[in-house]
Structure formats: structure tokens, C-alpha cells
Amino acid sequence: xxxxxxxxxxxxxxxxxxxxxPLERYVGRWSRLVAREFVAWLAVGLGRRWLDVGCxxxxxxxxxxxxxxxxxxxxxxxxxxxxxxxxxxxxxPRVRFEVGDAxxxxxxxxxxxxxxxxxxxxxxxxxxxxxxxMARAVRAAGGLVASYVWDYAGRxxxxxxxxxxxxxxxxxxxxLDEGRRFPLCQAEPLARLFREAGLEGVETRGIDVPTxxxxxxxxxSPFLGGQGPAPGYALSLDEDxxxxxxxxxxxxxxVQPDGSIHLVARAWAVRGVRR
Numbered sequence: 001x002x003x004x005x006x007x008x009x010x011x012x013x014x015x016x017x018x019x020x021x022p023l024e025r026y027v028g029r030w031s032r033l034v035a036r037e038f039v040a041w042l043a044v045g046l047g048r049r050w051l052d053v054g055c056x057x058x059x060x061x062x063x064x065x066x067x068x069x070x071x072x073x074x075x076x077x078x079x080x081x082x083x084x085x086x087x088x089x090x091x092x093p094r095v096r097f098e099v100g101d102a103x104x105x106x107x108x109x110x111x112x113x114x115x116x117x118x119x120x121x122x123x124x125x126x127x128x129x130x131x132x133x134m135a136r137a138v139r140a141a142g143g144l145v146a147s148y149v150w151d152y153a154g155r156x157x158x159x160x161x162x163x164x165x166x167x168x169x170x171x172x173x174x175x176l177d178e179g180r181r182f183p184l185c186q187a188e189p190l191a192r193l194f195r196e197a198g199l200e201g202v203e204t205r206g207i208d209v210p211t212x213x214x215x216x217x218x219x220x221s222p223f224l225g226g227q228g229p230a231p232g233y234a235l236s237l238d239e240d241x242x243x244x245x246x247x248x249x250x251x252x253x254x255v256q257p258d259g260s261i262h263l264v265a266r267a268w269a270v271r272g273v274r275r
Contacts, residue, residue, distance in 0.1 A: 021085070022225025027119070027150075028059050030158075033209035034267045035063035035118055038148050041205060042271060047071045048113035051137050053102045053130065054078075054120030058086030064116075065092050074112075076100040103129040111139040117147045119267075121193070122182040131197035135274050145199055146271035148207065149190065153179030155266035158211055162223065162230050165248040169241075176233050190270040199272030206266055213261040216250055 038060075044050075046069040052061045055075030064073050075090075075097040077083050086097045100106060102117065103126055115134035121127040134145045150156040159178060166173035174180060183189050187204040194202045213219040223234045234242060253261050 022222065022231075023082075023227040024057055024059075026222035026225055026227055026231060028057055030209060030211050030265045031059045031119055032063060034148060034207050034265070034269075035060045036067060037207045037209070038116075038118070038146070038267075038269050039063055039067045041207075041269060042068075042114065042116070042144065042146055044068055044114055044144065049110065050074070051105075051112040051115040051134070052076065053105070053115060053117040053134055054123075055086060055097060056082045056119070058082075058090040058097065060116065060118040061086065061095055061097070062090045065090070065095060070094060074098065076102065076105065078102070103133060105133040105137055107137050111143065112137050113139060114144045114146065116145075119149060121147055121190075122149050122152070122178070122184050127184060128193060128197055131193060131199070135197060135199060138274050140274060143274040144271060145194070145197075145274065146269065147190070148267045148269040149182075149185055150178070151206070151266040151268055152177075152182055152185040154185075155208065155264050156185075157263040158219065158265065159230055161249060161252060161263075165252060166230075166233060166245055169244060169248060173233060176229055178229055181229075185268065187268050187270075190268055194270055194272040197272075198275060200275055202270065202272040204268060204270045207269055208264050208266045211263045211265045213263070215259045216253065216255070216261065219253065219261050220246060220249070 048070055050064050050070050050073045052073060052075040055061050055077045058075060061073050061075045064070055073095045075086055078101055080099055083097045083099050102120060103124060115137045124130050138145060152159060163177040184193065191202050191204050223231045225231050226235050255261055
């Protein structure tokens with residue numbers, strides 16, 4: 001094993017999901033671009049009731065408000081920190097945010113027209129339970145269930161380049177790579193999940209959005225926010241290890257003459273209707 005390829009001695013990385021601002025800087029700003037295309041693809045009529053499952057800091061809920069003119073949006077997330085952030089930043093009387101579990105939704109009252117989730121399903125131990133719960137939450141005979149996840153193994157380039165560099169320096173990082181860990185980051189596994197959950201008319205599509213960073217610091221600094229697997233790994237390294245990773249990534253990025261970095265983020269979206 002060469003000096004550039006060794007398993008770093010480090011504490012076990014911790015995946016943290018509790019602070020909205022670092023998550024926004026890391027992936028929220030790009031998720032908003034995907035959410036806009038996702039909502040347009042769903043083509044839901046005006047004045048509908050939406051359930052946003054695993055709402056996080058509120059990116060999808062806010063996009064629904066701006067682009068779908070809903071009657072109401074309810075966002076649910078297990079993280080109290082994300083729910084607080086969403087309440088502070090999405091101020092619209094049609095929207096409310098609640099703490100709750102995507103796999104055990106506590107539902108009452110009128111069913112929703114749409115139940116959607118953004119960037120959630122890969123992180124659940126039993127994603128089928130969540131999709132089935134979303135299906136129960138929408139109206140019978142035509143209620144829409146939909147979701148999108150990052151293409152971790154392919155063209156979610158800001159993460160792909162991070163993990164490629166990490167694995168080149170530390171083979172132990174391969175086991176933490178979302179592209180290896182998450183089988184739902186492709187179209188067919190997503191479609192199969194929705195069909196197995198009893199949904200009909202299942203369709204998928206890829207959504208590509210540009211991720212343009214002002215400079216290398218704009219790319220790198222969000223990985224120091226501690227929200228998610230890659231930032232958790234970065235913070236588990238000591239300063240020398242983190243600097244080696246930083247420079248390995250920098251050397252491989254396509255830097256433009258003005259210092260900006262132009263990458264692509266692909267998400268896979270899926271939708272189906274309740275029987």
C-alpha cells in the first residue's frame with residue numbers, strides 16, 4: 001500500500017442532521033433547483049393540499065408555495081432543528097411544519113392530494129414503509145406520491161468528486177460513500193420501490209441542474225458543516241488528513257479561468273398514483 005493510499009486512523013464519522021444553515025450551504029441550494037423542476041414535472045393543479053415528508057429545512061415546501069399555488073402544505077421531519085429552521089425561513093400562512101417520522105406518519109383529517117419527499121428515501125432503514133405511509137396519506141383513486149434522490153453513484157458530481165478523492169487516499173472511505181451504500185440512487189430501484197408499495201402508473205426521470213461554485217472555497221467549505229455522510233467524514237479527519245483530502249480534490253476539479261467551478265448535480269425523480 002503506497003504512502004498515498006492508507007486507511008486513515010480516525011474516529012468513526014458521525015452523520016449529523018440537525019442544523020439547517022450548514023445543510024443549505026451544502027446541498028440545500030442545489031436541492032432547490034431540483035425541486036423547481038420536480039414540481040413542474042408533477043404538474044399538479046392549483047389549490048391542492050401537499051404533504052412534504054422529510055421536509056428538512058424546507059426547500060421543497062418553499063418551492064411548492066412559489067411554483068404550485070397550493071391550498072396548504074404540511075412539512076414533516078424527525079429533526080427538531082430542521083423544523084425550527086423551516087418555520088423561521090418559510091413564512092406563509094398556507095404552510096406548517098411538524099416533527100414526525102416518515103415511516104410512521106400520524107395522519108388525521110382530510111387526505112392530501114400529493115405526498116412528496118426530497119432527498120429522503122435513501123436514509124431510511126425501511127423506505128417502503130415510508131412510501132406506503134405516503135400512499136395512505138393521499139386521497140384514494142388518484143392521489144399522487146412522488147420523490148427525488150441524488151444520483152450519488154453517478155452525476156451528483158460535487159459528492160462524487162469528494163468520495164473519489166477520499167477513497168484514493170483512504171480505502172476505508174469507500175464503505176461510507178453514498179454511491180455504494182444507497183441502492184435507491186438509480187431510476188429502476190426507485191420505480192420498483194414505488195410499484196412494490198402498491199402505486200400505479202409509476203414513472204421516473206433524471207433531473208440535471210448546474211452547480212456553479214464561485215471558487216474552491218465555495219465548493220469546499222460546506223463539507224466542514226458536519227451535515228451528512230461526506231461532511232461527517234471530513235470532520236472525522238485530523239488537520240493533516242483533511243488538508244491532503246482538500247488538495248487532492250482541488251487538483252481534480254475543473255477550475256475555470258475566473259476561478260469558478262462548474263459541475264452538474266443529477267437527481268432521480270419518481271412518481272406514482274394511489275389505486
